[in-house]
Amino acid sequence: MSEVPTIAIVDDDASVRRAVQRLLRAAGMRAQTFASGDAFLQSLDGAAAPRPACVILDVQMPGLTGLDVQARLGGALPIIFVSAYDEAHARDQALEAGAVAFLRKPFSDQLLIETLREVLGEGGR
Numbered sequence: 001m002s003e004v005p006t007i008a009i010v011d012d013d014a015s016v017r018r019a020v021q022r023l024l025r026a027a028g029m030r031a032q033t034f035a036s037g038d039a040f041l042q043s044l045d046g047a048a049a050p051r052p053a054c055v056i057l058d059v060q061m062p063g064l065t066g067l068d069v070q071a072r073l074g075g076a077l078p079i080i081f082v083s084a085y086d087e088a089h090a091r092d093q094a095l096e097a098g099a100v101a102f103l104r105k106p107f108s109d110q111l112l113i114e115t116l117r118e119v120l121g122e123g124g125r
Contacts, residue, residue, distance in 0.1 A: 007024055011057075020056060021033055036061060036064065037068060041069060054119045055079045059082070059090050080112070083104060084104070
């Protein structure tokens with residue numbers, strides 16, 4: 001395995017950020033965490049900041065929602081949405097705009113890792 005991929009975790013819930021960060025580290029991935037969509041987008045503007053290989057993005061957040069962040073990224077990065085709410089319209093909108101997956105919290109750790117490995121080209125395909 002060459003370079004360790006960095007995954008951005010954007011969620012306003014600190015416990016979710018910590019849990020997903022631990023899961024990714026255990027799977028051999030590097031994680032950067034952000035408490036808001038604004039903080040994440042600002043990090044991409046920094047010249048020294050490495051671009052993440054994928055973004056795990058919460059739908060419902062104060063300020064910019066996950067869908068707002070997705071629109072601003074304009075398809076530049078693969079996105080896996082996570083949400084505690086079963087919102088069919090948000091799910092449809094996210095997937096139609098190019099999201100790789102839409103997982104409902106609480107999601108299976110194994111499903112998240114398998115989805116990430118597919119995105120990163122490490123899947124069994």
